[in-house]
Amino acid sequence: MSRILIIEDNLNNARMAAKLLEHAGHEVITAEDGEGGIMRLMECQPDAVLVDLGLPDIDGQTLVAMLRQQPDLEHMPIIAFTAWPEASAVEMARAYGCDGVIVKPIDTRGFAGQVAHYLRRRP
Numbered sequence: 001m002s003r004i005l006i007i008e009d010n011l012n013n014a015r016m017a018a019k020l021l022e023h024a025g026h027e028v029i030t031a032e033d034g035e036g037g038i039m040r041l042m043e044c045q046p047d048a049v050l051v052d053l054g055l056p057d058i059d060g061q062t063l064v065a066m067l068r069q070q071p072d073l074e075h076m077p078i079i080a081f082t083a084w085p086e087a088s089a090v091e092m093a094r095a096y097g098c099d100g101v102i103v104k105p106i107d108t109r110g111f112a113g114q115v116a117h118y119l120r121r122r123p
Contacts, residue, residue, distance in 0.1 A: 007037030034058030
């Protein structure tokens with residue numbers, strides 16, 4: 001299926017998301033901070049990235065802006081992965097340049113489908 005990078009500093013959240021996506025047949029790569037996420041992204045060239053907007057080293061707005069500056073990532077879905085209240089999260093994700101948002105805590109039954117929705121929207 002698809003290769004998905006999860007940039008998430010909360011290991012429990014990252015493990016749960018990875019497990020659900022792997023169960024759905026995806027290959028998952030994780031990074032615990034923005035710097036590691038950028039390195040992993042360049043190494044593995046994922047089909048989509050889930051980005052926690054509250055990382056310890058690089059704020060979500062800066063990280064997404066850095067990713068969007070890369071011409072080869074122009075069509076890659078970047079999905080905000082956040083615990084912010086949904087209305088705020090949607091507004092901020094749009095302002096940051098994300099393709100969408102998935103709010104934590106995740107719905108374990110629907111999570112893989114939410115990610116698949118963004119993967120289907122790729123050109």
